[in-house]
């Protein structure tokens with residue numbers, strides 16, 4: 001017998017989880033299909049929301065709208081799941097060079113919202129800081145693995161979760177919708193991260209996958225209430241474990257962890273960290289990034305029942321709540337998707 005829902009979602013990483021949250025909030029029926037044997041980028045990400053970026057320490061795209069939306073959404077999702085998933089964790093900047101120190105000093109007095117001078121004594125016991133320190137307010141850390149597993153359990157309990165591989169060959173089009181195995185839906189939304197690259201309907205979008213490696217290290221005694229950023233980031237993970245990374249590789253032929261990365265991080269940590277550390281894990285993931293560094297959000301121009309919410313790149317934590325909500329508002333209320341994010345910008349590619 002065929003079951004009927006309004007939305008079918010492929011993938012329960014960060015984006016699929018947010019889709020499911022907002023669909024529940026709007027009391028819309030859905031099923032989410034996820035294959036846990038396929039690694040989610042979300043499960044290896046450090047989970048940081050940082051309102052500034054780059055060597056010039058400028059504010060990130062749309063941060064004034066996206067940050068308050070994200071903080072509110074993660075707090076509400078945590079309350080719903082009965083567990084804390086977002087923590088405010090100001091970032092301590094350990095300037096890695098004279099140039100970065102100057103960049104910070106300049107930004108402090110020009111269009112500054114988030115930077116402040118911290119008390120350097122706080123970090124001296126833990127780090128060598130030859131170029132001084134600074135700090136960024138309004139940084140947040142999301143416990144992504146807790147968020148994924150608690151959400152999955154809640155989805156399973158409500159009968160909304162299907163553990164399965166979504167094979168595109170099982171998809172059929174029906175009048176005003178789609179059918180997959182025994183389920184019919186008005187809309188099918190791909191939230192399958194980098195795997196959308198191999199999907200016949202969306203593979204013409206300019207994906208630019210980016211490999212990232214990170215180490216999990218044990219550092220007894222290092223305070224866990226801050227994020228530490230130099231030319232590497234050191235992020236509290238759990239107990240006395242810290243996530244350290246990462247690499248950004250645009251060109252790679254495998255997704256194996258590399259000895260080169262491990263050695264480089266060991267050397268950098270040896271120079272900046274005063275406390276002894278032990279490496280306990282080595283993570284690798286592929287960021288669903290794209291060439292114009294803006295998300296892919298919207299419905300296929302030729303198949304209006306097929307949609308995508310993807311391409312979150314290095315900023316999934318802040319972008320995912322905002323753009324999943326926007327996609328649902330677009331479908332349910334006819335509201336527009338931000339022009340920089342809508343896949344309408346690739347209409348001719350998708351129709352070719």
Ligand SMILES: Cc1cc2nc3c(=O)[nH]c(=O)nc-3n(C[C@H](O)[C@H](O)[C@H](O)COP(=O)(O)OP(=O)(O)OC[C@H]3O[C@@H](n4cnc5c(N)ncnc54)[C@H](O)[C@@H]3O)c2cc1C
Pocket residue numbers: 010011012013014015016033034035036037038039040041042043044045046047048049164165166167191192193194195211212213214245246284285286287288309310311312313314315316317318
């Ligand atoms: C090393 C590293 C560090 C990062 N750090 C940060 C950070 O600090 N802050 C930040 O904002 N972002 C960070 N990111 C980026 C962030 O991880 C991504 O933007 C985000 O996780 C993408 O989420 P997603 O849901 O699109 O994809 P994914 O998390 O990859 O989820 C896709 C889901 O789809 C499922 N799936 C795929 N194909 C199928 C199929 N055929 N059938 C069923 N299920 C399927 C997969 O199992 C997975 O669960 C980092 C990424 C990496 C690799």
